[in-house]
Amino acid sequence: MIRILLAGQGGQGVLSAGRFLAESGLHEGKEVSYLPAYGPEMRGGTANCSVIISQEEIASPLCNVPDVLIAMNAPSFHKFAPRVKSGGIIIVNGSISDSYAGRDDVKVYDVPMNDLAMEAGDIRSANMIALGVLVAATSAVQEKSIVNCLHEKFVGKPHVCEVNEAAFRAGMSQAAKG
Numbered sequence: 770m771i772r773i774l775l776a777g778q779g780g781q782g783v784l785s786a787g788r789f790l791a792e793s794g795l796h797e798g799k800e801v802s803y804l805p806a807y808g809p810e811m812r813g814g815t816a817n818c819s820v821i822i823s824q825e826e827i828a829s830p831l832c833n834v835p836d837v838l839i840a841m842n843a844p845s846f847h848k849f850a851p852r853v854k855s856g857g858i859i860i861v862n863g864s865i866s867d868s869y870a871g872r873d874d875v876k877v878y879d880v881p882m883n884d885l886a887m888e889a890g891d892i893r894s895a896n897m898i899a900l901g902v903l904v905a906a907t908s909a910v911q912e913k914s915i916v917n918c919l920h921e922k923f924v925g926k927p928h929v930c931e932v933n934e935a936a937f938r939a940g941m942s943q944a945a946k947g
Contacts, residue, residue, distance in 0.1 A: 777841025901940020
């Protein structure tokens with residue numbers, strides 16, 4: 770079982786990334802839980818979601834102590850980094866946040882997500898950079914599952930698929946760099 774908390778600002782694709790992750794787990798026949806939370810402001814406000822992926826039945830959708838944190842901005846990083854379990858992983862958007870967690874018991878991936886997303890063709894694909902790092906670092910789901918979900922979601926929009934898939938693969942490459 771892996772518990773993943775994705776957090777950021779409304780409009781950064783946090784909830785979309787969580788849905789992609791949950792749907793990918795479903796495609797693989799796994800048990801999944803997806804629990805979104807966001808402020809009333811939506812775009813610009815805070816947003817987070819927890820995704821649990823397991824081979825076994827999931828007793829509770831709550832993710833108070835995540836195995837993995839994806840922090841798309843500095844406030845989310847500083848708020849949730851202390852909650853990550855010892856031995857866990859933090860993936861932080863280094864384009865707009867520092868990555869000092871004040872802990873040496875977690876693996877931190879400081880990834881310039883916004884910069885890489887721009888290189889892939891659209892800053893809105895930063896969430897796919899994060900998913901690429903997650904998949905490469907944890908094998909929570911298979912690469913092909915995310916790509917398939919991407920093509921299902923954006924059917925008829927080949928450019929959007931191309932940009933997001935390039936961003937996803939760039940994220941996987943970043944994870945390989947450590």
